[in-house]
Amino acid sequence: MRALPRRFYARPSRVVARALLGRLLVRGRGRRRLSGRIVEVEAYDGARDPASHAFRGETARNRTMFGPPGHAYIYVSYGVHHCLNVVTGTPGTAAAVLIRALEPVAGIAAMRRRRGLGDRERLARGPGCVTRALGLTVAHDGLDLTSGPLWIADGPPRRGGRRIARSPRIGISRAVARPWRFFLAGHPCVSGPRTAGRGVPTRRTGR
DNA sequence: GTATCGATTAGC
DNA sequence: CTAATCGATACA
Structure with missing residues (x-):
């Protein structure tokens, strides 16, 4: 499988977000390849989105x-x-x-080692766990997903028969x-709520 | 300059 | 519930 072309990413973040579900995120090539099917994402919309890191302009x-x-x-x-994150839009x-x-799809033993965990469903459940399982850090910031050792596989996104659900x-x-969080409904590797919920998430008490 | 808050997680 | 720990932000 090839890497998705740049034009795939050159669309609004919410469009790309849904299109990413079911695709394969791959780290490395050959025998040392690690990969996993994308089951949960969130879209952020730059200067138009108060929740985005880019809302207040460019920083280091x-x-x-x-x-x-x-x-x-x-x-x-x-x-x-x-x-x-994957950068989208223009x-x-x-x-x-x-x-x-x-x-997790390939390199599961290596992911278990990195995570110190046996449970496959928990290896890459949550954004911090995704990078930990794949061995990614800020040192990899800026990598080109269309050419590099980190890429997303082309081909029809296999969703395992699951529908796309959304939530805040x-x-x-x-x-x-x-409601810009998108995930494969009911998938065991999804972090947080696995069914679509309307409304604002319950605020944790204490602050 | 100081204080506080996160696009989080593991562990009590 | 809290600690971890640092860039960004708010404010004196």
Whole structure:
């Protein structure tokens, strides 16, 4: 399978987000290949989206998002974890899709080693777990997904017979009502709610 | 300059 | 429930 062409990414983040579900995210080539089916994503919409890192303009951290589509935007979350996004839209739009969860397909033993976990369904469940399982860090920020050792496979997205469900995005405090989280309904590797829920997620108490 | 908050997770 | 830990942001 080939890497998805750049034109795939040169569309609005919500369109790309849905189109990514069921596709294969691949790290490396040959025997050392790691891969997983994308089962959960979130769309972010640059300057038009208060929840986006790009909402307040370009910084050293989010520079990649302002570049051409089809590149990996990887940032440090909570000072501890790394999160993988794909840049979408036209250059300067600074839109992106966060990869929140994978169903591990290849290199599962290596993922188990990296994660110190046996449960396949939990290996890449959650954005920080995705990068941990694949061995991605901010050192990989800016990688070109159409040519590099990190890519997304072309071909019909196999959804395993599951429908695409949507919900509000997880872990944000602004623009909380926008239903821009997309996932394969009921898939065991999805983090958080696995069925479509209307309305704003329940706010955790304490702050 | 200091204080606070995250596109989170693992562990009590 | 909290700690971890750092870039970005808010404010004196």
